[in-house]
Amino acid sequence: xxxxxxxxxxxxxxxxxxxxxxxxxxxxxxxxxxxxxxxxxxxxxxxxxxxxxxxxxxxxxxxxxxxxxxxxxxxxxxxxxxxxxxxxxxxxxxxxxxxxxxxxxxxxxxxxxxxxxxxxxxxxxxxxxxxxxxxxxxxxxxxxxxxxxxxxxxxxxxxxxxxxxxxxxxxxxxxxxxxxxxxxxxxxxxxxxxxxxxxxxxxxxxxxxxxxxxxxxxxxxxx
Amino acid sequence: xxxxxxxxxxxxxxxxxxxxxxxxxxxxxxxxxxxxxxxxxxxxxxxxxxxxxxxxxxxxxxxxxxxxxxxxxxxxxxxxxxxxxxxxxxxxxxxxxxxxxxxxxxxxxxxxxxxxxxxxxxxxxxxxxxxxxxxxxxxxxxxxxxxxxxxxxxxxxxxxxxxxxxx
Numbered sequence: 001x002x003x004x005x006x007x008x009x010x011x012x013x014x015x016x017x018x019x020x021x022x023x024x025x026x027x028x029x030x031x032x033x034x035x036x037x038x039x040x041x042x043x044x045x046x047x048x049x050x051x052x053x054x055x056x057x058x059x060x061x062x063x064x065x066x067x068x069x070x071x072x073x074x075x076x077x078x079x080x081x082x083x084x085x086x087x088x089x090x091x092x093x094x095x096x097x098x099x100x101x102x103x104x105x106x107x108x109x110x111x112x113x114x115x116x117x118x119x120x121x122x123x124x125x126x127x128x129x130x131x132x133x134x135x136x137x138x139x140x141x142x143x144x145x146x147x148x149x150x151x152x153x154x155x156x157x158x159x160x161x162x163x164x165x166x167x168x169x170x171x172x173x174x175x176x177x178x179x180x181x182x183x184x185x186x187x188x189x190x191x192x193x194x195x196x197x198x199x200x201x202x203x204x205x206x207x208x209x210x211x212x213x214x215x216x217x218x219x220x221x222x223x
Numbered sequence: 224x225x226x227x228x229x230x231x232x233x234x235x236x237x238x239x240x241x242x243x244x245x246x247x248x249x250x251x252x253x254x255x256x257x258x259x260x261x262x263x264x265x266x267x268x269x270x271x272x273x274x275x276x277x278x279x280x281x282x283x284x285x286x287x288x289x290x291x292x293x294x295x296x297x298x299x300x301x302x303x304x305x306x307x308x309x310x311x312x313x314x315x316x317x318x319x320x321x322x323x324x325x326x327x328x329x330x331x332x333x334x335x336x337x338x339x340x341x342x343x344x345x346x347x348x349x350x351x352x353x354x355x356x357x358x359x360x361x362x363x364x365x366x367x368x369x370x371x372x373x374x375x376x377x378x379x380x381x382x383x384x385x386x387x388x389x390x
Binding site for chain 1: 252253254255256258259260262265266299300301
C-alpha cells in the first residue's frame with residue numbers, strides 16, 4: 001500500500017534521487033562504533049540535533065497552554081504542569097532537554113576540537129557551530145524567564161546586569177533586551193518572541209548551513 | 224508467501240528493526256505531547272455547581288420573572304465571574320428556569336415585549352416566539368424549545384445548575 005503510494009508519487013515527481021542524495025552516504029570506518037567502540041564520540045552532534053528536535057516539538061506543544069503575560073504566565077505554567085494530563089512530562093522534556101542540549105553540544109564541541117576537525121577546509125563550519133552555540137545559549141537564557149517565577153525573574157535580573165556591564169553599549173543592550181527600564185510585562189513578551197520565533201528561526205537556518213557543509217565536505221579523516 | 228520460501232535478507236531485517244525501534248522511539252516521544260494537546264477534548268466534563276439566585280420558592284409564580292445571577296467560571300488557569308440570567312416560573316407543580324438564549328441564533332429573548340403577543344417570549348432579532356413554558360411556536364425561526372437550567376430547591380430557596388437542552 002505504502003509502496004504503491006510512493007511509486008505513484010515517484011513516477012510523477014521523481015523524488016528518489018532527492019532522498020538518495022541525502023540518505024546514501026558513506027560512514028567511514030573510523031566513525032562507526034561497530035568497528036571502534038570509541039567512535040561513539042562522533043554521535044554527539046547527532047545527539048545534539050535529536051534533543052533539539054525534542055525541544056522544538058515539546059516547545060510547540062507547550063505554547064498551546066502557555067501565555068506570555070505577567071499576570072497569567074505563572075498560572076498557565078502551573079496549570080499545564082499540574083492539571084493537564086502529561087503536561088508534567090512534556091514540560092519535563094523541555095526543562096531537562098534544555099540542559100541536555102547544552103551538555104551534548106559541549107561534548108560535540110570537544111570532539112570536534114580534539115579530533116582537529118575544525119581545521120582547513122572546515123573552518124567555516126566551526127564558525128557556524130560557534131554561532132549555533134550562542135543561539136542555543138540565547139534560547140536557554142530567554143526560556144528561563146518564561147515561567148515567571150522567582151528563579152526566572154532573578155536569573156534575568158542577573159543576566160541583564162551582565163549585559164549592562166558591557167562597555168559602551170551596555171545600557172543600550174540592557175534596555176533593548178528588557179524592552180524598557182524594568183523587567184516586566186514588556187520583557188516577558190519580548191523574551192517570549194525571541195524564544196519561540198527569532199532564535200528558533202536562526203537556529204534552523206544555521207543548522208541547515210551546518211549540515212550542508214558536513215555533507216559537502218564529508219566527515220574529517222581519522223586521527 | 225509461505226514461511227519456507229520467505230527468506231529475510233540482511234538488509235530487510237535491518238530495515239524492519241530500525242523502522243521498528245525508530246517508530247517506537249518517535250511514539251514514546253510524541254505520545255505525551257499528543258495526549259497533552261488532546262487533553263481538553265478527553266477531559267471528563269466537570270459537574271457544575273448549583274448557585275443561589277436570591278429568589279425564594281414562594282416568590283415564583285406562573286408569570287415568568289427574570290433573575291440575574293453570577294457563576295464562577297473556570298477556564299484553564301483563568302477563573303472569572305460570569306453573569307447569567309434565567310426566566311423562572313411555575314408550571315404545574317414544577318419550577319421551570321428557562322435560559323434566555325434564543326435557540327435560533329443565540330440572541331436574548333424577553334417576556335411579553337411583543338405587543339401583539341404579550342403572553343409569550345419574544346426574540347427581537349428574527350421575531351422568534353416561545354410559549355410561556357419555553358416551547359417554540361411553529362412558524363417562527365427557532366426549531367426547539369428554550370433550554371432549561373437544572374433547578375434545585377434548598378431551604379425554600381431556588382438554586383440553578385447547568386443548562387440542558389430539551390426536545
